[in-house]
Amino acid sequence: MPVRTPCIGVCSTTYGDLVCRGCKRFAHEIVEWNGYSDDQRLLIRDRLERLKWESARLSIRVDDRVEVARTAMALRISLDQPIELVAFEILKKTGMNPSLLGIATLPDGGNASPTDFVRSVEGEFLRRSEAHYEHAFRTRLRPW
DSSP: OOOOOOOOSOOOGGGTOSBOTTTOOBHHHHHHGGGSOHHHHHHHHHHHHHHHHHHHHTTEEESOHHHHHHHHHHTTOOSSSOHHHHHHHHHHHHOOOGGGGTEEETTTGGGSOHHHHHHHHHHHHHHHHHHHHHHHHTOOSSOO
């Protein structure tokens, strides 16, 4: 089974970004995606999942794994990923109060709305993706 594109349909590379604000892939990965082998695509997907997990685990603690799993199954969210990513996908999809789902937001994310919390985690994911790009290609994306 071929590896699906992680594209979410809001590509910012068309406006000049070297890292997409939507899927967090590098511009050249987006352009060359159809020419990549499944092994190459898996490497990219694994990097994105790792960076997303690193971003989510800084801000999410799952207190009720059973409730998170039950909610994920009802929403058809895959349980074949770290529990913090499952919880994050639930919050993205529902916009519900995390405490009602057995999820704690850290360090003090409970004061933020669910939408702002998701934006914060996505922002961290983008910063990590940009840092990975800068490290890999020895170039600064922004002068500051």
